Amino acid sequence: MQCDSCQAALEARLDGELSMDEAREIDRHLAICPACARQFATLDETRRLVSENAMRYNAPDVLKARIRGAVARAASPTVTASTRKTLRWWREIAAGVAIAIVSSGITLVTANRSAVRYSAEDELLASHVRSLMPGHLTDVLSTEQHTVKPWFNGRVDVSPAVPNLDTAGFPLIGGRADYVRGRVVPVVVYGRRQHMINVYAWPSSSPGGSPPNDLSRNGYHFVTWRSGGIEYWAVSDLNVAELHTFVAMFTAAH
Amino acid sequence: MNEGDLQRFERVVLPHLDDAYTLARYLLRDEHDAQDVVQEASLRALRYFDGYSGGDARAWLLAIVRNCSLTWRKRRRVDDRTVPFEDTAPISTSDADAPDAAVVHASEQARVQQAIASLPDEFREVIVLREVQDLSYREIGDVVGVPIGTVMSRLARARKRLAVLLQIDAREAS
């Protein structure tokens, strides 16, 4: 094989686009030709560096909810094109939340698992997505833990931990009271880059603690744990590893 | 559209929104533009879902995202100047002040990100489709609308540029 034809096929060799026979022929040439081999090594290193380091982005929660809502409306024959245009995007999110609940309801029936467990996640997921609508995230907007914690007094019957995690890269955004699983509960809101983390708290039936447990659904992650007679649920579209880091910081700080 | 088609669309197409968003981020280099384009592309995908023949849904959605991105760029008259590549400070390789792995990784990411951003559009898109989205030559050809030979030559030229930008030069071949 000539160097010219070898070099013309290096990309395809690298990308696994050659037949086995063709690949073997290239490899034979590479074994005896330092110039081509060096060119191949450079290409291979470039490919490795780029594919290992190039960013993969997550579409933000709000965008996903917006799209699910818009798709539901666009597919619905009762909504005309002109009405659709006038819909504000936050209404589309509301439709997206409805879809999320409907589709998880289907999962519930077909999966035939523990209904109690599933409904808790359904409600938390719906509450989390709803909270991302403008004006729904916080009732008290403050980066100051000594403002957020007292705000819950008298509004809810548990007093959640509100640690300051600024230095760990999880700034406090605020708090709100939300209605989930049949009662009004405190929600402490933290941020991480463009992601939101909602931390829900319930009075726990057992007084002891329990280590964090995670599960995922529809691209959202949940980490739940018990501490000081309170059951906590952290919900976010942040990746699981970072959500666990958050929970570790949260539990260590209070 | 009937309920069954809608559910099929949600099951087959919507799981690829992260990939769609990633492609739009690279093509438009703006997160807000990328969000708008992905939403537009999703609705267009829904409209043309009849024409989806059951091949790779991800490549199919990415092709729509790419078309919407091009239209968006024209409409917005986003100028196509490439971001100038600025050489970052060289990383010391001496053991005395070797930066820890996380720092090296972060700066490696920044270097790669900058190098990709500096590529002309037609090179950047094939690199992203190949290295980030892991598409085959045929799929890239379908998404971009060019023959496989063109995919190969663009990819080769893009990688040559990246090798220079990233200062990769394998001295010893094993």
Ligand SMILES: [Zn+2]
């Ligand atoms: Zn050779």
